[in-house]
Amino acid sequence: MPDPAVKPLTIEDVATLLDTTQAAESRQSALQVVTKSAESKNADALYLLGVLYAWGREHPAAIVDVDLEQAERLLSNAAVLGVLDAIPRLTEVEIALKKPEAAAVWAATYLHYQLIAERDEYKGPTLGPPSNMGAAFGKFLFARTVAAVGDSYDAAATAADANALIERYGQNFEKYFGSAKLGSHLFSELNPDRKPAQFDMRHSAEPRFPDEAYKDDAPPIWRRWAIALLQPDGKQQALFFFDAYPAESVKYQVRFSGFRFEPANSDSARRIALISATWVNADAF
Incomplete structure (x- = not known):
């Protein structure tokens, strides 16, 4: 059973936070929801918030300033709660912190x-x-x-x-x-x-x-969670990644796997999908 002390995090909250076309007030409200969820040990919220602090204004969402110590705390807590996807970004944070x-x-x-x-x-x-x-x-x-x-x-x-x-x-x-x-x-x-x-x-x-396999920070495989906004006919309207994606200069094949769809409530007019994106860098093999 879900822990009642852990505050839930909906896909709609995440989509609002990541979507820079939304009103600033709505995005700040969503950030507060994510922060409170993280404080209640919601693993997904810890992961997302940790990524945002790791990138700061360089993240496409550009909603918080970079704070590597905060990112380290959030991502490590997400990892030990079972979110293994937090570990790749956590390792980069640890390296940046000289650890x-x-x-x-x-x-x-x-x-x-x-x-x-x-x-x-x-x-x-x-x-x-x-x-x-x-x-x-x-x-x-x-x-x-x-x-x-x-x-x-x-x-x-x-x-x-x-x-x-x-x-x-x-x-x-x-x-x-x-x-x-x-x-x-x-x-x-x-x-x-x-x-x-x-x-x-x-x-x-x-x-x-070998060293050349990860030159220019271009790994052979890169996996990322993303939020997709869909039109009523199912076509993709917008795509927001939790974490950064590989450099545009590297050729990648991209594959998407659907996980679940919402709206989070019956009043929502938006259809939102939580998906996983996998990049395969053919040049690395």
Whole structure:
């Protein structure tokens, strides 16, 4: 059952916040809703607000000033509540705050779950090598953080800290994927004494992609949540991304996956979709 102390966050609130064509008063009101939801430990609100503070006025929404310490707090709280999509932006924030070792631990945790999905669960269509888009991005992310640490990188310490995160928050991470998919590997609601799978130290040994794979911050895979405003006939009217998207100079194929549609209430005239966008950079393979 949902925690009654956690304030809900509707797709309509998010759409109003991200849509710069809306009235300033409406957007500020939506920001207050998101902030209160984050304060009540709403994981989605923590993630969105953390992204906004990470980018500041450079975010397309341009509604708050950049605050990396605030972004670190919000994104890390979102991550431990199970929003693994918060980790990629969190690692960039940690690197900017001169904490690359912390970034590597978060990236190792993210990679761990993506590798599980790749090894045992992914059965969908491929977009060229590798077969699982999440694992490819996870490897890129981990390689990037290891490179940021440099010569002082300690594989054993990174693995130990990642396993401590997995041990403590494994139940939340499992819910992100769904217990039906990862129950055999991680915590099970039917067996709370089950220990989560450990992060394999072999993945900590060296970066998984060569330097040229992430030159100019252009990863091979980039996944993003987005809000789409739809016309009555279903055609896309506008698209707002939670996080930034790759540089326009890089050629990408974009695939969208529908998740759910609203309006949040029967009085709304807008039809809104929460979707996931995946970019595949053919130049990286």
